[in-house]
Amino acid sequence: MERPELKQALGRLLGPSEPEIGCDECFAELDRYVELELAGADADAAVPGLREHLAGCAACREEHESLRALVGGEQAL
Amino acid sequence: MDAAASVQSSPTLDPESREWLRSLRAGGREHDGAVLRLHELLLRAARFECARRRPTLPHLRGNDLDDIANQAADDALVSVLRRLDTFRGASRFTTWAYKFALLEAAVKLRKRAWQGREVPLEPETWGLFTSAGIEPDASVEQSELLGTLQQAIADVLTPHQRRVLVALALNGVPIDVLAERLDTTRGALYKTLHDARRKLRGHLEELGLSLETLEAS
Numbered sequence: 557m558e559r560p561e562l563k564q565a566l567g568r569l570l571g572p573s574e575p576e577i578g579c580d581e582c583f584a585e586l587d588r589y590v591e592l593e594l595a596g597a598d599a600d601a602a603v604p605g606l607r608e609h610l611a612g613c614a615a616c617r618e619e620h621e622s623l624r625a626l627v628g629g630e631q632a633l
Numbered sequence: 634m635d636a637a638a639s640v641q642s643s644p645t646l647d648p649e650s651r652e653w654l655r656s657l658r659a660g661g662r663e664h665d666g667a668v669l670r671l672h673e674l675l676l677r678a679a680r681f682e683c684a685r686r687r688p689t690l691p692h693l694r695g696n697d698l699d700d701i702a703n704q705a706a707d708d709a710l711v712s713v714l715r716r717l718d719t720f721r722g723a724s725r726f727t728t729w730a731y732k733f734a735l736l737e738a739a740v741k742l743r744k745r746a747w748q749g750r751e752v753p754l755e756p757e758t759w760g761l762f763t764s765a766g767i768e769p770d771a772s773v774e775q776s777e778l779l780g781t782l783q784q785a786i787a788d789v790l791t792p793h794q795r796r797v798l799v800a801l802a803l804n805g806v807p808i809d810v811l812a813e814r815l816d817t818t819r820g821a822l823y824k825t826l827h828d829a830r831r832k833l834r835g836h837l838e839e840l841g842l843s844l845e846t847l848e849a850s
Binding site: 562565569570573576583591613622623 | 732735798808820
């Protein structure tokens, strides 16, 4: 049976399986990563481990979403 | 660092970013005007963050949110000016500056949302099913596997790792709130969480279990 809530809870508990960077490095690279994403470039290849960190860290994930929405919104104007 | 590496790590600045740096490093009225414009930019980002989070903060009034946005912009301004020489031009200056305002606003809003609330840390009180949003109608296999997971958390983690994992991953305590309560930093707490998760994964693998087998049960 498909149990998305179980999968989410296990994901929160066990975190990403692939290597990830930490919060400080994530913050240092976030602006470059977001601009690469918005430009359609391969941001994950440019900053290995950041995508995995976003999967494991709720706070950095929220800040990534906000920066992407803010910069993406401005670009769309 | 050789010349080639230096060029590679210092991409050419776009004209707008170069102008921001030039005016912020200028003296007198030009500097003051640039600082004022930077504060406006940071305030816009901080208000953007407050507006995004407003639905999750029904107890906060518009004035409260505007105070938080202003405080976030003030603090971000100090951070940006202090770190001006570390801006590498890897993004536009405005994107780089925005992230400081968004961070300051997000941290303040998380802390405000948890102001006066107890931070649940005690491993003895957690229930994997209820805390993690897993309904108690799990199959026998799932219940057994989750029991194994619960036992592993109790057995292989240090008390500090257990507290951090339970608070962050099960009880949904924001990492900045926990960092403040435990008098540490977000980076240090995430390192503890990361180590706890790795230990847990390793232990489950020794038992022949993995996230995939747990999900598939």
